[in-house]
Amino acid sequence: MSNSRIAIVSADERISRNYKNQLEGLFDKEMEIILLKLEEDPEKFLGFDLILAASTAIFDEVKKKAPLNAKIINVIRNINTLELHKVFNIESGNTALVVSNYLFAAIETVELLTEVGLNHIKYIPYCPDIVIEQSVMDTVDLAITAGAVDFVPPQVKRVVDLGIKVIDISTIMEIIISLGLPFERVNLFSVRYMKEFIALNSRISDLKSKLVAVLDASSNGIMALDEEGNLTFKNNNIEKYLPCGKVINEGDNIYKYIKNRQMIDFIKRYDSRESEIFKIDNKDIMVNKNYLKSGDKINGAVLSFSHVSEIQDMEKEIRRKLNTKGNVAKYDFADIIGLSKNIKTVTDMAKKAAKTNLSVLLLGENGTGKELYAQAMHKNSLRKEGPFVAVNFAALPESLIESELFGYEEGAFTGAKKGGKPGLFELAHMGTIFLDEIGDAPLSLQARLLRVIQEKEVLRVGGISPIPVDVRIIAATNSNLKRLIHDNLFRRDLYYRINTITIRIPPLRERKEDIPSIIRYYMNMYNSDKIFTDRAINKLLEHNWPGNVRELENMINYVVKIVDGAIVDIDDLPVDIYEDYEEANKVQQERQNEADDVSINKGDVRMYSLILNELENAEKSYVRASRTYIVERLAQKDIPITDNILRRILKELEELGLISIGSTKQGTRITPKGKTSLRKMIGILNDDETD
Ligand SMILES: Nc1ncnc2c1ncn2[C@@H]1O[C@H](COP(=O)(O)OP(=O)(O)OP(=O)(O)O)[C@@H](O)[C@H]1O
Numbered sequence: 001m002s003n004s005r006i007a008i009v010s011a012d013e014r015i016s017r018n019y020k021n022q023l024e025g026l027f028d029k030e031m032e033i034i035l036l037k038l039e040e041d042p043e044k045f046l047g048f049d050l051i052l053a054a055s056t057a058i059f060d061e062v063k064k065k066a067p068l069n070a071k072i073i074n075v076i077r078n079i080n081t082l083e084l085h086k087v088f089n090i091e092s093g094n095t096a097l098v099v100s101n102y103l104f105a106a107i108e109t110v111e112l113l114t115e116v117g118l119n120h121i122k123y124i125p126y127c128p129d130i131v132i133e134q135s136v137m138d139t140v141d142l143a144i145t146a147g148a149v150d151f152v153p154p155q156v157k158r159v160v161d162l163g164i165k166v167i168d169i170s171t172i173m174e175i176i177i178s179l180g181l182p183f184e185r186v187n188l189f190s191v192r193y194m195k196e197f198i199a200l201n202s203r204i205s206d207l208k209s210k211l212v213a214v215l216d217a218s219s220n221g222i223m224a225l226d227e228e229g230n231l232t233f234k235n236n237n238i239e240k241y242l243p244c245g246k247v248i249n250e251g252d253n254i255y256k257y258i259k260n261r262q263m264i265d266f267i268k269r270y271d272s273r274e275s276e277i278f279k280i281d282n283k284d285i286m287v288n289k290n291y292l293k294s295g296d297k298i299n300g301a302v303l304s305f306s307h308v309s310e311i312q313d314m315e316k317e318i319r320r321k322l323n324t325k326g327n328v329a330k331y332d333f334a335d336i337i338g339l340s341k342n343i344k345t346v347t348d349m350a351k352k353a354a355k356t357n358l359s360v361l362l363l364g365e366n367g368t369g370k371e372l373y374a375q376a377m378h379k380n381s382l383r384k385e386g387p388f389v390a391v392n393f394a395a396l397p398e399s400l401i402e403s404e405l406f407g408y409e410e411g412a413f414t415g416a417k418k419g420g421k422p423g424l425f426e427l428a429h430m431g432t433i434f435l436d437e438i439g440d441a442p443l444s445l446q447a448r449l450l451r452v453i454q455e456k457e458v459l460r461v462g463g464i465s466p467i468p469v470d471v472r473i474i475a476a477t478n479s480n481l482k483r484l485i486h487d488n489l490f491r492r493d494l495y496y497r498i499n500t501i502t503i504r505i506p507p508l509r510e511r512k513e514d515i516p517s518i519i520r521y522y523m524n525m526y527n528s529d530k531i532f533t534d535r536a537i538n539k540l541l542e543h544n545w546p547g548n549v550r551e552l553e554n555m556i557n558y559v560v561k562i563v564d565g566a567i568v569d570i571d572d573l574p575v576d577i578y579e580d581y582e583e584a585n586k587v588q589q590e591r592q593n594e595a596d597d598v599s600i601n602k603g604d605v606r607m608y609s610l611i612l613n614e615l616e617n618a619e620k621s622y623v624r625a626s627r628t629y630i631v632e633r634l635a636q637k638d639i640p641i642t643d644n645i646l647r648r649i650l651k652e653l654e655e656l657g658l659i660s661i662g663s664t665k666q667g668t669r670i671t672p673k674g675k676t677s678l679r680k681m682i683g684i685l686n687d688d689e690t691d
Contacts, residue, residue: 044646059072079166095140099144276285359501423458438476508549531566
């Protein structure tokens, strides 16, 4: 057979070269293929057995240039099937620009994709000549193209390239027929195409088997039907929900296996009700339905079956998990810092109490670590795997306490949540409930609290059947419960119930030796290497710590965040501690002043009095008293004094308010206080002399 001469005409050389490769691959050396540009002269179109117009858009142009009797085939192009999986893999609901250098080619690609059923993406045909609104472009970050990557707008980051489109099998057949090639060729080529489809299919069936595995893993029964009710897919649980004594096979009409008439109606009804409960074999079965659509036409349904009781159990479990989330004890005994005898005794006792199941009452001022102890005790108890639920009576508004503690049933009051809500006692089941600030529990609630503790069951607000709860009680208070009992504000019987073991946690001021180690602990925790001066540490040791460890922790937090530099001194401490210091310092200073007075009297009093005396005399004689004047006057009395010493003493006298040092012109003057002091000093000196 002689070689056929074929021309491929295209506006884009890349495309014609691609077609040439494809045809050469199929027909070996049986063809001579020449590439022609559309703009070439008509004589170039002469002498071909067949002319292929690369696209519909140029078909008419090619026809005009080709000889009248020439055989021209309009090439039908298709997406390379081997690349289609790339579109399969795009998540549903995405929007993609379908990019080509010509709009018709972009539209063609969109049509090809939707024809093969890839409808899970929204396609926007795009070519460089068209303008798409910015607001639309802003929402698109995906482009699909058949080899026109260069035309994808730069802001689109994700590009799926399906490669250049290939000649469709229908065109290949047309070529074979028009060239009069033997028909075996068709089979040969079909086999080759089949191989591609098989490869594509195996990818799909791969996907399908993954999907089946996922659906089989569900405890639900799942099946898909066509519009006649024939089974097109089922997972391996379906017979559990539709017991018919035999395996249901794909292709079987499902309606003959369903005895329940209402269920058949439900499946057949195309209304918006998507789920319904049916009785099958005396069990409540929930059926969910979803229709399969192709365009606007419904062509099947997917049904999912589940046992209502399982859904309820699952809901309870989820609710329990959600509710108990966070109900865990964080602290252990190792987190309790302090080696003082006081704290060690308390910790030893708490460790022993932890192992019992007895109620514990923790007494202590605010911030002493009552909750810390409660958590540590829970963590070291037999209930450590159970929840630790903390209730703070001081923080809960009275109107909410009851429903928070005991829970409520659906419809118990306006605003009650659907399905009701378990109370904190229920949440603490098998664990510990920490009743903090129990002294603040309203009297009305104390009776119910007592009943729950005694009966070991709770009745939800609006409920009728009590729910058993196994809970250990650790209560805490900083109030004087005995006083509250005396004032009829706390129930004696409740008090005895909760304080089987009483542990008193000492305030920080009773264990000041622990302060440095607590400071170190928190400085480490805050990752700070600042150093406290001895003066600051002494101050902290002096402080009374009414807020206990919490106040100390706050102080460190303040210092770490607020103080610049590596050294923390007294005046860097928070103002309440510092003012406390100032206050103490003032008293100290006053005492010191008194002592200073005495030391002046005893030490320099002679010199002070001599100088004050000279100043008083100078004033009396209207003489300006300069330092030289004073030095000379004292020298005349055989009292030698250097200018330097005089200057220091004058400064001290001025600080004491006994003199005022003016300018050189004014000189130094004795004050009225100075005159009084001078009299006193003379008195002391005379006393000393007579002693
Ligand atoms: N010995 C301790 N060692 C380390 N940190 C402690 C110690 N005691 C208390 N704290 C810390 O002090 C803060 C207050 O402690 P906690 O809340 O346990 O006190 P509380 O007595 O329950 O206070 P309140 O009565 O105000 O509720 C917490 O941050 C806690 O970690």
